[in-house]
């Protein structure tokens with residue numbers, strides 16, 4: 302194949318996307334403003350941890366099918382995969398998307414297809430990207446084709462999901478949709494679903510909002526169940542035996558760059574209507590404080606707390622919007638002495654001091670598990686109990702599989718037991 306692709310943004314999505322297109326025969330240029338990222342990739346290495354990415358990147362760079370650059374180059378197809386952070390008032394900061402679109406203008410030629418993969422509020426493709434290209438003298442749908450194709454891959458499984466997941470392709474017009482769909486059809490094994498730009502934008506946001514609202518429901522139910530001495534996890538297990546019910550799992554909050562942010566992109570566009578979506582965000586945002594207040598029931602003021610897990614979810618090295626960071630902050634504000642262990646996080650990723658497992662447990666009055674890393678499933682509870690001052694395990698992710706008489710084990714199903722259990726407070 303002699304097709305060329307230029308990907309703007311070599312982050313969690315843009316880098317694997319560049320690599321997978323190159324692996325499927327495209328000639329790819331990856332563009333990033335960060336020189337270290339560019340140099341690292343041109344060396345055949347990657348700056349993020351993702352299953353299988355390092356080997357595949359090394360292969361396509363060595364084969365000469367993937368190059369990294371600081372500026373866009375001419376290509377048949379452009380994919381924009383830059384971040385859309387939110388501003389202090391929680392609306393989408395589109396400055397990266399806008400400047401990425403602008404940066405293409407000098408290299409664009411008639412017949413090019415431009416695809417925005419970054420998550421964006423509804424109508425952004427038509428109301429913001431299209432006018433920039435139009436002002437540069439291009440007629441969209443005739444000279445250039447423009448579409449939104451949201452990324453929907455799960456960290457840890459990105460290379461597999463890029464190929465196997467269904468893709469939604471929403472063009473500014475039918476021709477744009479068809480052109481963009483053909484790009485993905487070169488390697489996607491899932492369905493390539495063609496629609497308009499607005500439906501594509503909104504459906505991506507609703508997928509993550511659906512999960513956020515469902516998790517909020519589970520979290521709210523956990524608070525209610527704790528008050529009423531009911532086992533929330535048992536309730537979820539039983540209710541989910543119904544063929545049309547899928548309650549999600551409660552936890553210390555909702556992290557990551559998607560579920561915790563995407564709902565706000567809907568709220569900002571329709572603040573009067575988005576009542577349930579806003580409430581769900583509030584419930585999930587309240588969970589770190591809820592967890593900290595449960596711990597406060599059972600640990601003496603100033604006491605040591607061992608925290609296992611900082612990443613926003615299990616088996617990844619990602620701290621973005623992690624509820625664990627917020628729980629740690631609340632606990633620190635309460636004046637507790639916090640010791641943290643996370644085998645997936647490197648010290649340079651955080652200002653919080655990380656320790657090894659044994660040091661973290663040493664003298665602790667509670668072990669608080671905030672991330673469901675597989676490594677935490679089989680904890681040696683005898684060792685845990687020996688190191689701790691008070692052998693109490695609070696598992697907010699219900700992930701520990703080992704049970705033992707050496708420790709008191711509490712999860713979101715029996716949090717109410719904390720009201721009665723605390724020798725440290727007596």
Ligand code: SAJ
Nearest residue numbers: 452453454508509516549550552555556557559560613614
């Ligand atoms: N969580 C719960 N309870 C649950 C499920 C998740 O508390 O029952 C928490 C997790 O611990 C984590 C957060 O929610 O803190 C988000 O985790 P996640 O695994 O649900 O989602 P992400 O953010 O890693 O990835 C999501 C995915 N979207 C959906 O599953 C609908 C992924 O497919 C998207 O590509 C990604 O968002 C994205 O980029 O939008």
